[in-house]
């Protein structure tokens with residue numbers, strides 16, 4: 001264990017961590033969902049012999065390769081930051097949670113190896129063999145999320161070790177990582193989020209194209225490229241609401257203070273109300289819409305259940321209420337809209353066996369892409385900021401984990417500049433790839 | 443050897459793989475700077491790019507492997523290194539980020555100015571990243587990283603002869619390895635001019651790297667006496683000598699155009715340096731901290747060892763597949779293609795029942811997830827919900843959906 005040191009720039013360190021995640025996470029959504037989507041398209045090509053599918057799959061696999069490269073480097077920075085920013089955390093608890101990352105390493109190996117084979121193997125491997133090389137990528141996308149989220153879930157609901165004089169003893173890494181009830185809602189919620197974000201972003205790209213060239217009817221290629229990701233996102237987003245509700249009940253039982261921050265509940269209350277919108281100040285939510293008993297009902301399925309309030313812990317143990325509340329409401333608001341859009345899409349698709357023709361529908365899909373990313377980040381801000389001031393919930397404070405090195409503001413500034421450049425580069429590549437001529441359809 | 447040494451051996455093996463494989467990828471980037479003008483130069487740059495494209499991401503993961511095993515098995519070590527050596531570590535991260543981003547840009551840029559700018563960033567970052575990674579190793583070897591949260595100096599911990607020398611050596615070895623690999627790839631593709639160009643570069647870089655390695659002993663002797671004494675200690679001297687011999691042998695092999703054995707022997711030369719360093723330093727990890735004291739509790743060590751061995755069972759066959767395909771030239775431009783897909787069998791799709799099953803799964807899953815509390819019930823519910831998504835997707839038949847016009 002390293003002795004904690006004073007760090008004047010703790011806030012900047014936290015923001016630097018948050019920025020690094022906010023860049024990594026949308027990219028890895030493509031690592032989770034894109035391989036399966038592309039494999040589906042390639043499978044259609046094999047089944048129907050229609051060259052259109054093959055063209056589409058090849059094209060998307062180029063996009064996947066470019067995004068994967070950026071996912072890799074942003075992830076590398078994250079693993080450096082575990083030591084650069086939070087040496088106290090890795091030094092104290094590396095033996096407990098580290099195994100998750102070590103396993104994660106093998107999953108990255110598989111993903112990187114088979115993405116290499118898949119992307120460069122078009123026309124080089126037998127068609128069926130080529131399709132099969134996609135399977136390890138899909139599996140690695142899942143296990144990759146599993147292992148890293150196991151670490152995050154452990155930080156939120158730590159177990160599998162004991163503290164003795166500030167030293168970690170009796171370490172049980174498997175129990176800490178995989179015997180943790182908190183892992184499962186996070187994993188499923190994130191995995192589905194991967195499909196929602198990838199599906200809606202892809203669909204949004206083609207919806208924008210559609211809105212731009214309204215004078216001509218869309219080609220079959222464009223309609224296919226829109227319909228497949230849209231169908232996935234439309235199916236996944238209603239499911240996300242149910243899974244989110246499960247997540248909220250897990251939070252209510254294991255992290256009551258996080259729930260109190262999410263709801264802005266100051267006093268421990270029986271039959272607690274829910275406030276939609278509004279602003280938390282001086283122990284209450286102002287300007288919100290109050291719905292009596294709803295919080296008790298949702299969290300504990302009982303009209304008069306007792307919900308723990310912020311007043312049960314000293315102010316120094318409370319997270320920043322309004323950030324958590326605002327992020328949560330953003331996620332739920334967007335999540336609800338996405339679910340409604342998804343259900344509408346499903347109804348139209350199932351009834352008419354066609355894509356909707358309404359301009360407003362395409363505008364909604366175009367907005368849904370970026371909004372799903374906002375929901376994703378907002379969800380993580382809820383989870384991570386809601387855990388504050390703890391890095392390991394109830395065990396180690398963020399201020400005990402932070403580095404003593406000087407120059408965090410400098411690093412943070414440099415990172416902002418570099419990531420802006422990376423973001424520009426990604427946008428540039430995607431636009432280029434979208435405009436480059438279709439590869440010969442063979 | 444005790445259990446607490448085993449993960450360290452994994453770390454050193456990982457480091458060797460990283461130095462050889464990713465080192466060569468970095469080197470390929472550096473050679474973009476020295477490719478020469480005109481059409482021939484363009485051709486050389488393109489070769490350096492395409493030869494590494496399918497493998498660099500897999501090679502990069504060795505670094506992640508090293509870091510994660512380190513912080514799991516020897517928790518205080520990684521935190522101490524990263525907080526004291528924050529600057530070179532951040533520099534390495536920036537190099538890696540710029541390199542990956544400019545690599546991704548390749549797929550979008552066209553010829554001319556755009557391409558030149560991308561290549562320049564790629565090449566410069568290919569120097570920056572291994573340089574800083576080399577200084578990290580150099581600073582640890584020179585015992586300049588005390589145990590503690592940022593306990594060492596921000597600058598003087600690495601701005602000193604041995605760490606800087608470590609960085610330079612990393613760059614030079616990368617350039618040498620890359621030139622050997624690229625010459626070998628060019629020979630396989632039957633491109634004689636290209637082979638000749640990289641062979642010349644390999645010989646030049648090899649002589650330079652060899653001179654650096656030998657001259658470096660003086661730097662080490664002057665700046666890091668304990669490390670020097672460890673290296674030349676009579677029980678350990680075999681390692682540096684092996685490395686030197688292997689280095690000379692690869693040069694001879696390259697001169698004779700035997701690139702495949704040269705690759706392997708070059709890897710041995712690097713491995714021997716790593717072994718020599720490990721012997722020189724053992725049993726100390728950081729000043730005052732032995733491997734035994736730094737090691738995580740028993741159960742963690744056991745699990746790490748099991749995880750790595752089990753992972754290796756999956757990893758090495760997969761790596762074998764990737765490198766087999768690459769080294770046999772299956773990914774080269776113009777490699778033979780197995781021909782168009784066979785004619786498909788189309789059957790009638792019957793999806794109405796599928797949709798009903800999907801709907802039922804969705805309702806049941808949602809109901810159980812919301813109203814049941816038991817863990818196993820949640821598991822069943824999640825499986826039902828995911829099944830609903832998958833079945834629903836196939837019931838919708840989104841492919842055929844697009845065949846018709848809009849509603």
Ligand code: HDD
Nearest residue numbers: 186190193241244245247248332335336375376379380383
């Ligand atoms: C596309 C993205 C997306 C959408 C539409 C939703 N969420 Fe979410 N949410 C996330 C993406 C996300 C996430 C992936 O960002 C988080 C962060 C941590 C996690 O496990 O998932 C998350 C966390 C998260 C948490 C905190 C869990 C924790 O701290 O462990 C709760 C309570 C909810 N969500 C609830 C909901 C509800 C009720 C939604 C529906 C209306 C919803 N989410 C839609």
Ligand code: HEM
Nearest residue numbers: 027028031068071072075076078079108112144145148503
């Ligand atoms: C919810 C959180 C996270 C998820 C779901 C996730 C998932 C993924 C996935 C799927 C990839 C594959 C690359 C890609 O698709 O672009 C990836 C890459 C990576 N991630 Fe994350 N990640 C998360 C958080 C983290 C954290 C906390 C770290 C480190 C501290 C990290 C480190 C990495 C690294 C090093 C890579 C590169 C792997 C390679 O070289 O192939 N990630 N991540």
Ligand code: HEM
Nearest residue numbers: 014018021022025148149151152380384385388390391398
């Ligand atoms: C799943 C793997 C993850 C791990 C292991 C992880 C770990 C950490 C660590 C060590 C910190 C610093 C200590 C602290 O502030 O408590 C942190 C903070 C933070 N992380 Fe995560 N995190 C993960 C996922 C994410 C994701 C995906 C996001 C997405 C945006 C995110 C957003 C944040 C934010 C906003 C903070 C700063 C909190 C604050 O300063 O109030 N995290 N996380």
